[in-house]
Amino acid sequence: xxxxxxxxxxxxxxxxxxxxxxxxxxxxxxxxxxxxxxxxxxxxxxxxxxxxxxxxxxxxxxxxxxxxxxxxxxxxxxxxxxxxxxxxxxxxxxxxxxxxxxxxxxxxxxxxxxxxxxxxxxxxxxxxxxxxxxxxxxxxxxxxxxxxxxxxxxxxxxxxxxxxxxxxxxxxxxxxxxxxxxxxxxxxxxxxxxxxxxxxxxxxxxxxxxxxxxxxxxxxxxxxxxxxxxxxxxxxxxxxxxxxxxxxxxxxxxxxxxxxxxxxxxxxxxxxxxxxxxxxxxxxxxxxxxxxxxxxxxxxxxxxxxxxxxxxxxxxxxxxxxxxxxxxxxxxxxxxxxxxxxxxxxxxxxxxxxxxxxxxxxxxxxxxxxxxxxxxx
Amino acid sequence: xxxxxxxxxxxxxxxxxxxxxxxxxxxxxxxxxxxxxxxxxxxxxxxxxxxxxxxxxxxxxxxxxxxxxxxxxxxxxxxxxxxxxxxxxxxxxxxxxxxxxxxxxxxxxxxxxxxxxxxxxxxxxxxxxxxxxxxxxxxxxxxxxxxxxxxxxxxxxxxxxxxxxxxxxxxxxxxxxxxxxxxxxxxxxxxxxxxxxxxxxxxxxxxxxxxxxxxxxxxxxxxxxxxxxxxxxxxxxxxxxxxxxxxxxxxxxxxxxxxxxxxxxxxxxxxxxxxxxxxxxxxxxxxxxxxxxxxxxxxxxxxxxxxxxxxxxxxxxxxxxxxxxxxxxxxxxxxxxxxxxxxxxxxxxxxxxxxxxxxxxxxxxxxxxxxxxxxxx
Numbered sequence: 001x002x003x004x005x006x007x008x009x010x011x012x013x014x015x016x017x018x019x020x021x022x023x024x025x026x027x028x029x030x031x032x033x034x035x036x037x038x039x040x041x042x043x044x045x046x047x048x049x050x051x052x053x054x055x056x057x058x059x060x061x062x063x064x065x066x067x068x069x070x071x072x073x074x075x076x077x078x079x080x081x082x083x084x085x086x087x088x089x090x091x092x093x094x095x096x097x098x099x100x101x102x103x104x105x106x107x108x109x110x111x112x113x114x115x116x117x118x119x120x121x122x123x124x125x126x127x128x129x130x131x132x133x134x135x136x137x138x139x140x141x142x143x144x145x146x147x148x149x150x151x152x153x154x155x156x157x158x159x160x161x162x163x164x165x166x167x168x169x170x171x172x173x174x175x176x177x178x179x180x181x182x183x184x185x186x187x188x189x190x191x192x193x194x195x196x197x198x199x200x201x202x203x204x205x206x207x208x209x210x211x212x213x214x215x216x217x218x219x220x221x222x223x224x225x226x227x228x229x230x231x232x233x234x235x236x237x238x239x240x241x242x243x244x245x246x247x248x249x250x251x252x253x254x255x256x257x258x259x260x261x262x263x264x265x266x267x268x269x270x271x272x273x274x275x276x277x278x279x280x281x282x283x284x285x286x287x288x289x290x291x292x293x294x295x296x297x298x299x300x301x302x303x304x305x306x307x308x309x310x311x312x313x314x315x316x317x318x319x320x321x322x323x324x325x326x327x328x329x330x331x332x333x334x335x336x337x338x339x340x341x342x343x344x345x346x347x348x349x350x351x352x353x354x355x356x357x358x359x360x361x362x363x364x365x366x367x368x369x370x371x372x373x374x375x376x377x
Numbered sequence: 378x379x380x381x382x383x384x385x386x387x388x389x390x391x392x393x394x395x396x397x398x399x400x401x402x403x404x405x406x407x408x409x410x411x412x413x414x415x416x417x418x419x420x421x422x423x424x425x426x427x428x429x430x431x432x433x434x435x436x437x438x439x440x441x442x443x444x445x446x447x448x449x450x451x452x453x454x455x456x457x458x459x460x461x462x463x464x465x466x467x468x469x470x471x472x473x474x475x476x477x478x479x480x481x482x483x484x485x486x487x488x489x490x491x492x493x494x495x496x497x498x499x500x501x502x503x504x505x506x507x508x509x510x511x512x513x514x515x516x517x518x519x520x521x522x523x524x525x526x527x528x529x530x531x532x533x534x535x536x537x538x539x540x541x542x543x544x545x546x547x548x549x550x551x552x553x554x555x556x557x558x559x560x561x562x563x564x565x566x567x568x569x570x571x572x573x574x575x576x577x578x579x580x581x582x583x584x585x586x587x588x589x590x591x592x593x594x595x596x597x598x599x600x601x602x603x604x605x606x607x608x609x610x611x612x613x614x615x616x617x618x619x620x621x622x623x624x625x626x627x628x629x630x631x632x633x634x635x636x637x638x639x640x641x642x643x644x645x646x647x648x649x650x651x652x653x654x655x656x657x658x659x660x661x662x663x664x665x666x667x668x669x670x671x672x673x674x675x676x677x678x679x680x681x682x683x684x685x686x687x688x689x690x691x692x693x694x695x696x697x698x699x700x701x702x703x704x705x706x707x708x709x710x711x712x713x714x715x716x717x718x719x720x721x722x723x724x725x726x727x728x729x730x731x732x733x734x735x736x737x738x739x740x741x742x743x744x745x746x747x748x749x750x751x752x753x754x
Contacts, residue, residue, distance in 0.1 A: 256633040
């Protein structure tokens with residue numbers, strides 16, 4: 001009855017976990033939700049200043065003033081770009097959908113980290129991707145592996161990666177850019193966590209070091225301001241912008257103008273950076289509380305790296321264990337966790353878990369980790 | 378470099394016309410914009426009542442209260458449905474994109490009216506559709522032609538169609554539903570113009586008469602309230618809702634929550650119907666002004682039917698004429714029109730033009746039609 005691609009729509013495991021996680025009384029480390037208590041909320045003043053023309057159809061590319069602000073910020077990160085290369089999207093997930101439509105068809109080889117963001121895997125798979133992974137170490141993908149890879153598109157989250165929390169070093173970024181420059185693949189750098197950095201600014205994006213390769217850079221306002229705004233952006237190599245804009249037009253004509261007007265105001269008056277500076281201490285403290293609880297309850301049962309930004313811990317269990325069964329047991333006991341296998345581009349056996357530290361309270365973090373410690377062998 | 382589907386992204390003709398139409402001083406009958414002077418604008422009171430939780434991630438399906446309101450209104454139109462069948466989307470265009478992903482792959486046969494909404498053609502074509510047209514008369518598609526058609530999906534705009542303005546009679550709707558019930562294709566009824574009806578309520582949707590066929594019904598708040606809200610909805614046969622929801626999740630997680638909260642308020646307190654009642658007289662008057670100008674300046678040069686709702690006149694020129702050249706000449710003279718050929722699922726020679734009457738002022742309508750009359754042979 002349906003198009004064949006529907007057979008590739010991955011199972012509802014993740015939806016099921018997140019639905020279960022939203023039940024009252026469940027402590028959830030499963031999702032990737034920002035801390036609700038410090039989400040941006042538009043003030044009556046901001047809402048009172050919405051331009052009068054935002055109720056009519058807008059430009060597919062996005063509000064010109066917002067595109068300009070995004071380009072200014074990107075150039076400050078070292079990305080040489082103009083406002084004309086910016087495409088405002090309805091959240092990062094739409095950016096991935098558009099890139100997938102642009103680049104991926106049945107059998108297209110897509111190079112990814114392993115593990116990587118599960119909803120990107122979902123969209124690429126929907127369009128027919130065949131995933132290619134390359135060797136990586138604790139600093140990320142290896143340049144020599146990338147130089148020898150065969151793919152049309154590379155998808156990377158080099159800064160506080162979801163799910164691992166990994167942040168590529170500056171040196172690795174430069175070396176990888178050099179490797180991509182010897183390749184014909186388009187580099188898609190997804191960068192929603194950059195501003196949630198606990199130890200000073202993260203290294204410049206990989207795409208800022210590219211000299212030859214075509215690229216797409218993505219940012220989001222969901223983690224810094226509020227996911228409910230549903231607003232992110234693509235910055236696109238000049239060779240790709242026309243097709244990307246047409247795809248956006250075909251997808252939904254343009255993004256929500258209320259949200260665009262709100263975020264434009266915040267960028268123009270400096271409120272975004274102030275807001276991020278205000279919320280970072282809480283994120284850092286939540287991370288530290290989870291780190292202390294992990295050391296106490298799982299110090300001898302798992303290994304992990306302390307994330308220097310983003311929203312997640314990534315645990316590898318020392319004793320082999322059926323993590324799906326562990327997840328069920330935890331849910332029964334009132335705790336939601338995300339099995340690491342959900343993030344595998346190519347399934348392989350591993351006893352890994354992703355834990356979100358931003359959404360729960362300090363008390364929930366301590367209770368949840370203690371409970372997890374009691375369930376792990 | 379790109380996926381093959383990008384080769385099927387139709388040319389930028391329409392974008393070019395609309396871009397040219399937005400130049401200062403150009404009278405535009407080319408787009409489909411609602412009248413800016415009567416667009417809904419959220420009051421400080423409505424904006425002041427936004428729920429506090431809308432800044433966090435929301436449900437893929439949409440806000441529960443909004444889905445409930447949509448289902449109540451759909452049942453009042455005769456569509457037997459529950460709130461669980463409602464999927465809130467980022468405007469109608471996204472609904473078409475999701476249906477296209479669900480149903481259309483390389484070579485999928487899609488039955489459409491001819492002419493039909495060009496952006497639907499664009500999306501179906503992107504995913505690989507092969508268009509099938511069926512015989513139609515002045516009341517729409519013929520039931521016997523539908524009964525003999527071979528397609529997986531049927532796309533129809535039976536109520537004040539874009540581009541023709543046609544509204545199917547009640548009898549034709551019932552007969553067509555009977556024909557679809559003998560078929561296996563999914564019926565996708567796109568219904569954004571229903572509330573813009575100048576002579577009392579439009580006949581019930583075709584899907585309300587279906588007994589066997591699977592169906593998708595789409596509505597929009599862009600024409601009744603404001604396009605900038607980017608909000609529409611799909612109501613989906615139970616066999617399709619799970620896959621549609623997963624596709625929505627993969628496309629952008631969920632729709633904008635500010636817009637959803639605003640529209641929920643308006644539906645709950647009856648403001649939407651009141652707003653539509655308030656704006657209809659202006660739409661009717663603009664239609665009548667264009668009708669009078671057409672009779673005066675094109676009475677002997679074109680034929681058309683008076684639209685009883687929606688946003689458009691559809692003209693067929695009496696003398697064969699190169700409408701693309703006419704469009705260029707009109708643009709040079711400061712008038713934007715849309716060549717009818719843009720709406721052809723299967724290209725065929727015709728001298729047709731679509732004219733929007735909602736966006737221009739009375740004076741612009743009169744000036745523009747007089748100019749058009751002087752340019753047509």
